[in-house]
Amino acid sequence: MNKLPKRFKERWIKALLSGKYKQGRGYLYEPTTECYCALGVAGDVLGVPKTQLSYTCTLDNFLLTKEPIPGQLMHTGLGSIANKIATFNDQKYRSFRWIAYYIKRYL
Secondary structure (H helix, E strand, O other), rough: OOOOHHHHHHHHHHHHHHOOOOOOOOOOOOOOOEEHHHHHHHHHHHHOHHHOOEEEEEEEHHHHOOOOHHHHHHHHOOOHHHHHHHHHHOOOOHHHHHHHHHHHHHH
């Protein structure tokens, strides 16, 4: 498994643990509820506009969506692990704290 760039990884973990983001499922960012999935938090950390983060990111739809995940996320090394993070967030209902620990330990 690829390692994430250190600076990005640290900023993403800090954001996940900050309490600033309300966790949601099914979208990188859902504007009506202002909820993020863990990948959406990564996008916000990178400065991706919220309009680009409102793409579907559930595992079932992630590879089938007509709207690709924003390129800024793919260039961080997330490409190979995005489905795993989406699964943790959307299907296994892991908390941002749990996901942050996973990122710190394994990525």
